[in-house]
Amino acid sequence: MKIKLLYTCLILLSLCIHSCNSGSKSPGSSQEAKQAPLLESEYLGVGEVFLRGKELAGQEIKVKGIVEHVCKHTWKRFKIVDADDSAFIKVELGEDFPTLDASLLGHTAYVRGKLVPVQMDAKAVEAWEKKTRENHKGEEETAHFKEEIAMIQEIHQQIVNGEIPFHMALTLEATSYEIR
């Protein structure tokens, strides 16, 4: 009899904890987003966001782009690009999002989030290269690493040569996203 009572208490305790938790929904769960209808016209292309970077800074915006890279270190970041351009926006998912996987590559991502532009001068780009080298230790021979470093060095060179005054890196802190 007592043991039944104890088990009943355990079940009640678990239900109680569950009800306490149900109030805190994950803000950007993609599973929820999948149910909502999506208006393609509401989403800006990556190129448009670059053009309007300053105006949109700090705002919550909607952007669509093709997933070109998924971060293998965190599985919580990915890059989106326009179909015919190489400029990318880095999308960062918060803690509440499930991890991603490589099968997302090549799909179109519809992301909603806060746009964070970072203006980088030559020194900042050097620091970026250093950080990238640290983060990718042991991967120096991979194509992805070489490509990343080459891209950063090219940007650095462009700034040093005066071709561009600075580099604008765009990050989107996602509140929701959907893959189609």
Place this chain on the structure above:
Amino acid sequence: MRSGKKSLRQWLRELHRDIGYFAVGMSLVYALSGFFLSHKNVFTATRTESAELSLATGMDLSEFRETMDSESDVDLTHSRLKGEYISFYFEGGEGDYHVPTGRVQYERYFRRGLMLFINQLHLNQRKGWVAVADVFSFLLVFLALSGLVMVRGRKGFLTRGIWFMLLGFILILIFIWIQ
């Protein structure tokens, strides 16, 4: 002769037994996913299929796109020139075309559903699972503590168990010390 009243130790034994049975599934989820996550470069959440093609050499971007459309089973969604290569993407995969040799290598990624699912449970990324994880953590505490006093006599806690317990703590201390 058995008395009708159960001792505390008997209670703990019965609870330990039943909670132990109950926790088998969750223990396996955490044990396996913990192992997968610790070795995530080996136990990836996706299965990869690689393929190769041989195309004409020296194509530019638009020629390459047209050729891939007609000669391969992939629909390109994005492609761009990267030095001697054209990198391309399609839904669920990516690849490269080596312009001077015409060699195309590409990979398709397929989700390992079960592995992805239990990893997400481990990381509390499934809605509502945090409640189960909380209950499970308390159950583990109970199992750990009740396990200490379940066995009496020569192989009980004070004569044998304490040494094993200390060994476990020492293992943790070593890691604190070497950090």
